[in-house]
Amino acid sequence: xxxxxxxxxxxxxxxxxxxxxxxxxxxxxxxxxxxxxxxxxxxxxxxxxxxxxxxxxxxxxxxxxxxxxxxxxxxxxxxx
Amino acid sequence: xxxxxxxxxxxxxxxxxxxxxxxxxxxxxxxxxxxxxxxxxxxxxxxxxxxxxxxxxxxxxxxxxxxxxxxxxxxxxxxxxxxxxxxxxxxxxxxxxxxxxxxxxxxxxxxxxxxxxxxxxxxxxxxxxxxxxxxxxxxx
Numbered sequence: 001x002x003x004x005x006x007x008x009x010x011x012x013x014x015x016x017x018x019x020x021x022x023x024x025x026x027x028x029x030x031x032x033x034x035x036x037x038x039x040x041x042x043x044x045x046x047x048x049x050x051x052x053x054x055x056x057x058x059x060x061x062x063x064x065x066x067x068x069x070x071x072x073x074x075x076x077x078x079x080x
Numbered sequence: 081x082x083x084x085x086x087x088x089x090x091x092x093x094x095x096x097x098x099x100x101x102x103x104x105x106x107x108x109x110x111x112x113x114x115x116x117x118x119x120x121x122x123x124x125x126x127x128x129x130x131x132x133x134x135x136x137x138x139x140x141x142x143x144x145x146x147x148x149x150x151x152x153x154x155x156x157x158x159x160x161x162x163x164x165x166x167x168x169x170x171x172x173x174x175x176x177x178x179x180x181x182x183x184x185x186x187x188x189x190x191x192x193x194x195x196x197x198x199x200x201x202x203x204x205x206x207x208x209x210x211x212x213x214x215x216x217x218x219x220x
Contacts (some may be wrong), residue, residue, distance in 0.1 A: 048103030
């Protein structure tokens with residue numbers, strides 16, 4: 001499972017994507033992914049907001065994650 | 081609907097073509113908003129802005145916003161275009177616009193397009209100052 005990172009999320013993790021390896025327990029929901037991320041990188045807790053997109057749509061915390069999904073971390077957006 | 085909506089993420093914004101894109105035989109009003117790089121943020125001199133996007137999702141989200149505008153107002157054409165990469169002072173970074181039979185609809189729609197883009201579209205802006213840089217809105 002690969003998680004795409006953008007903006008400040010990329011800076012916090014230090015790369016443009018995070019890969020969960022075979023054998024590693026994969027987060028089953030958006031909420032679990034956020035908790036795992038905040039556990040490993042406490043800086044995520046300091047952001048104004050943290051959203052997750054699944055297959056290029058904003059996803060709610062209870063959304064289930066599947067292996068083939070395209071998952072992205074969406075830190076506070078600031079276009080325009 | 082496809083020929084009524086122009087959605088793009090581009091390297092450079094050409095503001096001169098938006099009139100032709102919005103012009104329509106039944107549009108008596110055309111309203112355009114252009115966002116550009118401003119020299120100062122809170123009295124600190126900006127050197128450049130750098131934009132990054134999650135392109136697939138950004139295009140999808142912009143299309144949803146354009147369709148929402150068509151649902152709410154009587155419009156003929158909508159344009160939403162955002163730039164990525166490094167942009168200097170006075171350079172355009174975003175252009176949105178709408179055309180409609182009467183002006184009220186395009187004024188309101190234009191405001192909705194830019195306000196909603198700023199709220200929802202996955203684009204990130206880094207302000208580059210002389211000695212530091214900041215991801216805008218990242219921290220409270």
